[in-house]
Amino acid sequence: GNSVTQMEGPVTLSEEAFLTINCTYTATGYPSLFWYVQYPGEGLQLLLKATKADDKGSNKGFEATYRKETTSFHLEKGSVQVSDSAVYFCALAPNSGGYQKVTFGIGTKLQVIP
Amino acid sequence: NAGVTQTPKFQVLKTGQSMTLQCAQDMNHNSMYWYRQDPGMGLRLIYYSASEGTTDKGEVPNGYNVSRLNKREFSLRLESAAPSQTSVYFCASTLTASSNQPQHFGDGTRLSIL
Numbered sequence: 001g002n003s004v005t006q007m008e009g010p011v012t013l014s015e016e017a018f019l020t021i022n023c024t025y026t027a028t029g030y031p032s033l034f035w036y037v038q039y040p041g042e043g044l045q046l047l048l049k050a051t052k053a054d055d056k057g058s059n060k061g062f063e064a065t066y067r068k069e070t071t072s073f074h075l076e077k078g079s080v081q082v083s084d085s086a087v088y089f090c091a092l093a094p095n096s097g098g099y100q101k102v103t104f105g106i107g108t109k110l111q112v113i114p
Numbered sequence: 115n116a117g118v119t120q121t122p123k124f125q126v127l128k129t130g131q132s133m134t135l136q137c138a139q140d141m142n143h144n145s146m147y148w149y150r151q152d153p154g155m156g157l158r159l160i161y162y163s164a165s166e167g168t169t170d171k172g173e174v175p176n177g178y179n180v181s182r183l184n185k186r187e188f189s190l191r192l193e194s195a196a197p198s199q200t201s202v203y204f205c206a207s208t209l210t211a212s213s214n215q216p217q218h219f220g221d222g223t224r225l226s227i228l
Binding site for chain 2: 008031042045049096105
């Protein structure tokens, strides 16, 4: 079956540091890949997505590139802010007609300190 | 811009009690989902409704029932609550049942069962 692997953290960084959160996946076919962010006390929000190999998703200074050869979709940001403190979820969705289960990673908690 | 609204936000139950978690969306989405979020396990799908009038089991349906009341509303019922059902429950929706669409989440219901 499909799976998504990411570290649970917490990842602690100082403000303006460079961020990388690794995400690797196992899937049949060519899935779509997502990063969601969850702020304290809230639900998940879509951060970015990529639907095919070599696509780069970007939003709010965050980027991730769909790497089929390494089955990865690592999240990066050049300079984090305290307001980026949240839990980040990598997710995989099959690209097929109709509904098939979306697979979420366990979430990586990011703490940014001033 | 309400999006997906869940009620209640918090609930404490005793073992054996029943309750219904409510979810409503105002985005005219066709598909709705119930997840539970547990530490170290990410999000797991309980039930989903691809369209009004249909419901299907997800990966952890035991102990739960759902009702798609109309296009806007999708409720989750615990008939006889157990401590293992202590969790944070999220409702989500998508425009169609295509898996590669981003999901829109509510803010969650935090449920404790004593």
